[in-house]
Amino acid sequence: MATLLLSNKTTGLNSHLRSYKDGSSMFCNDILSSDIIVNSKDWFQYLKTTCKEAPSLLPETQRKALETVLREEEIMVENLPAFLLLSKEEYQTNLHRYMKELISFFALNPATYFFDFFKKEVDLLEKMQGAYISEDLYHKYRIQDTQGLVSTFSPNRDGFAKPVKYDSFKSPTGRLVVTEGPHILTINKTYRNMVQTSFEKGAIVSIDYVALEPSVLLGRTSGALSNWLSSTQGSTNSKPHDIYQQVADILFQRNLLRTPIDRSEAKSITLRTLYGAQEDLIGQILQGKSSVPLHDFLFELRELFGINQLMNQLQSERRMRNNGGKYITNHFERRIPTEGVEDYKLVNYWTQSTAVDVALLGFASLIEDLNPEEVRPLFVLHDAIFLDVSLSAVSKLKSAINKAKTVPLFPNSHFHLKLSVESQSQ
Numbered sequence: 001m002a003t004l005l006l007s008n009k010t011t012g013l014n015s016h017l018r019s020y021k022d023g024s025s026m027f028c029n030d031i032l033s034s035d036i037i038v039n040s041k042d043w044f045q046y047l048k049t050t051c052k053e054a055p056s057l058l059p060e061t062q063r064k065a066l067e068t069v070l071r072e073e074e075i076m077v078e079n080l081p082a083f084l085l086l087s088k089e090e091y092q093t094n095l096h097r098y099m100k101e102l103i104s105f106f107a108l109n110p111a112t113y114f115f116d117f118f119k120k121e122v123d124l125l126e127k128m129q130g131a132y133i134s135e136d137l138y139h140k141y142r143i144q145d146t147q148g149l150v151s152t153f154s155p156n157r158d159g160f161a162k163p164v165k166y167d168s169f170k171s172p173t174g175r176l177v178v179t180e181g182p183h184i185l186t187i188n189k190t191y192r193n194m195v196q197t198s199f200e201k202g203a204i205v206s207i208d209y210v211a212l213e214p215s216v217l218l219g220r221t222s223g224a225l226s227n228w229l230s231s232t233q234g235s236t237n238s239k240p241h242d243i244y245q246q247v248a249d250i251l252f253q254r255n256l257l258r259t260p261i262d263r264s265e266a267k268s269i270t271l272r273t274l275y276g277a278q279e280d281l282i283g284q285i286l287q288g289k290s291s292v293p294l295h296d297f298l299f300e301l302r303e304l305f306g307i308n309q310l311m312n313q314l315q316s317e318r319r320m321r322n323n324g325g326k327y328i329t330n331h332f333e334r335r336i337p338t339e340g341v342e343d344y345k346l347v348n349y350w351t352q353s354t355a356v357d358v359a360l361l362g363f364a365s366l367i368e369d370l371n372p373e374e375v376r377p378l379f380v381l382h383d384a385i386f387l388d389v390s391l392s393a394v395s396k397l398k399s400a401i402n403k404a405k406t407v408p409l410f411p412n413s414h415f416h417l418k419l420s421v422e423s424q425s426q
Contacts, residue, residue, distance in 0.1 A: 002111040005035040010094060011095065021107045025099055036111060038102070042119075045199065048169045049118055050109040050334040051327045055101035108367075113333045117408070121168070121360035123381075127367070130160035131182065131378045137194035149187040153194065160198070164379055172337045173353035176380060184379040184386075193423055198376065199390045203424035207366065207401060208384030210416045211243040212272055213355045217305045218243075219413030220331060220354075235349060241416035244270060247304070258291045273301050276344040307347055314346040330354040331409060337356055358415065359383050362404035370400055386422070 006017040015027040036046055047054050133155040142150045153161045165180035178185050197204055248266035251257050265285055272282050285295050290297045302308045318325045327335040328346060329351040338349060363385045367377055372394035379386040397419060405414040
């Protein structure tokens with residue numbers, strides 16, 4: 001059971017103070033793996049997953065005054081020992097109040113998502129290692145690159161770039177942003193081949209989830225994804241797991257189209273519908289191919305992916321939850337800040353946030369059983385992970401990929417992954 005722990009550095013006492021959801025507290029000398037240590041890195045990440053501001057040990061007026069003074073020094077007030085800033089009487093009174101507020105906060109903002117899912121994702125991202133960089137290609141591309149992103153891959157004297165560091169809170173949906181190291185998410189993909197294997201006999205491989213966001217929508221209902229994928233088995237066009245071709249086939253089979261559309265058109269229509277694009281933008285792709293009015297066509301397409309029902313659910317969640325419309329929750333109960341967000345974006349926010357968790361949890365399970373001496377995780381590119389792999393370990397990736405097809409809370413859905421060899425040793 002998750003608990004909050006005030007360390008002796010925070011309390012100024014000889015022992016730590018552990019708090020439970022039932023309102024009880026106890027002094028202790030040990031720290032458990034289930035503890036969230038108040039004012040630690042985990043604590044601040046936990047707060048971000050709750051979309052809430054936690055109570056402060058300092059009185060509000062004093063906290064704000066200190067924040068103003070310390071802002072330029074980039075020092076967080078929460079990291080200052082309150083027992084040195086308050087009189088003994090004030091501190092004892094505040095500590096009692098603080099513990100009550102903290103326990104109440106914890107009871108209303110459970111750490112289930114933080115421990116069951118988010119911590120695994122953070123652990124995965126912290127395992128990223130520096131990529132081996134071709135010095136010749138690096139210098140060539142650095143001259144060509146007008147954005148200056150190639151320079152972030154600068155190799156050290158041993159030929160390795162810095163490990164990439166990510167932030168999963170700069171985007172409201174948790175979509176990753178690079179904060180330090182190689183800007184792999186935004187660099188021109190033609191420059192990626194400067195990343196070379198560090199093994200004498202090895203390869204750079206990418207493993208990515210195919211059509212992840214549509215698959216997430218289909219998988220939110222138990223068994224829906226596998227049932228939906230089997231609905232076009234009789235079609236000569238559809239390939240297993242090719243959602244976009246199956247969309248094209250289903251729309252034609254249901255007489256929603258006068259003539260068939262190709263896979264790329266189906267993909268554009270599907271993604272624009274998912275992202276809440278204006279109807280006329282989708283109408284430009286169809287260009288009269290629809291056999292029903294555009295509004296009816298899009299309603300049926302949204303029904304196909306369960307978007308209509310999900311939209312109603314998210315709107316109700318926003319209205320009924322006592323949060324002033326400040327957040328919704330994704331499939332894993334991660335809170336997504338939505339203050340000021342228009343309703344038509346809610347499905348996109350939910351889907352993108354859920355897809356982030358699916359990919360990171362899948363990648364975490366993928367590398368869990370791989371030998372770190374044979375496989376070096378390098379980058380996560382949203383729905384894909386790049387690995388530096390010894391050729392002796394390539395065969396082991398198959399079983400690892402099968403493991404990543406099944407993700408927590410999607411027990412009857414099997415997400416499809418694709419393995420690609422980006423480059424290999426000569």
